[in-house]
Amino acid sequence: MTMRKRFQLFRPKAADNGRLLGVVSDFQRFSIHDGPGIRTIVFLKGCPLRCQWCQNPESMLARPEILYIRNNCIGCNLCQEACPTHCIEAVSGRGIVIDKAACLLPLCGACQAVCYANAINICGRYLGVDEVLEEVELDREFYDRSGGGVTFSGGEPFAQPGFLLALAAGAKDRGLHTAIETCGQADWEVMEPVLAHLDMVLYDLKHMDPETHRQLTGVDNRRILDNLRRIDRLGLPIRVRLPLVPGRNDSPENLRATAAFVAELTHVEALDVLPYHRMGEPKWGQLDKDYPLHGLAPYTKDAVFALAAIMEAYPIEVTVGG
Incomplete structure (x- = not known):
């Protein structure tokens, strides 16, 4: 799946030209x-x-959310590098910590797109x-x-x-x-x-x-x-x-x-x-x-x-x- 496709999965309702959308987990x-x-x-x-x-x-919650599977994380830091708001921090003994207040979901999804270890999963898609x-x-x-x-x-x-x-x-x-x-x-x-x-x-x-x-x-x-x-x-x-x-x-x-x-x-x-x-x-x-x-x-x-x-x-x- 390409980066563009992943971003489209998390589009907000207002960006879909009035088409009725719901959040499906x-x-x-x-x-x-x-x-x-x-x-x-x-x-x-x-x-x-x-x-x-x-x-x-x-x-x-009726919106997309990030689930972090710590045991899958390999510490590659690609998610940190990809995050446009720098809301992901590596913390010793905890893996990564995500500042959800600064996270751009549902407009983003860059962290999941680069996480080939399947440690970051975004639950919730806007679908018609x-x-x-x-x-x-x-x-x-x-x-x-x-x-x-x-x-x-x-x-x-x-x-x-x-x-x-x-x-x-x-x-x-x-x-x-x-x-x-x-x-x-x-x-x-x-x-x-x-x-x-x-x-x-x-x-x-x-x-x-x-x-x-x-x-x-x-x-x-x-x-x-x-x-x-x-x-x-x-x-x-x-x-x-x-x-x-x-x-x-x-x-x-x-x-x-x-x-x-x-x-x-x-x-x-x-x-x-x-x-x-x-x-x-x-x-x-x-x-x-x-x-x-x-x-x-x-x-x-x-x-x-x-x-x-x-x-x-x-x-x-x-x-x-x-």
Whole structure:
């Protein structure tokens, strides 16, 4: 890839002659856990929550960001030489340190362009609706054979409402099955138009107590629960997802409250228990952030199924792993 092409990847919306652009962090192909069939997941950047266990911290901010993988760095200093604002400094024992206030992203990308050791990666590309959907349609044959399609995820996809609406409508116009994975923390006036173009909703519930939810994610859950009830009244198929985190939301009281709430809904296909894991922790360090749950051990398999059994007493299907 040429230097010019890399710079184009990070162009801002204002530089694209009015064409609607969104910030996409990644595409995940051949997914089988985020809706029916084989799917492509489109990860949009930006999220209103700050979950302590977030597995995609690079998707919290709705703009391109630099991730620095120190173990890959070979100390060649090419990134320092290429940086037009000299915001990269080599620091003994730390590799390089980037002054993000002085960094020119999204107008730049020179550091990644010269980093052949793959130590600097820029997460987030400004893409148009057709660019995203053309990427999704590369695997159209797999969707048609398996009953799959596209799933919009994040971050929180409703954090880019205009772009999401255009993506969902465009995907339906192309005959694709559409799903969304959402935390539900958005204005209903933003969500409702998008839902008209969706075939399924994957809905995260973090905790049933409003104050505990605030402590764990930065916001309470009142709007989240209300929006889930509204979606249920629309008749869309829903899979509720519970990220099960040791010592945070795994008490029997919270599990029973979650199951009781979900059991009252009409169009929920299942309650999916997603056991805590630490695979996202390295990305916190790559963003120069402290991981809030450092050292927290994941559950054993037996412990996960014992906790899931608490919710199986309610009239809902409970699955482990989605």
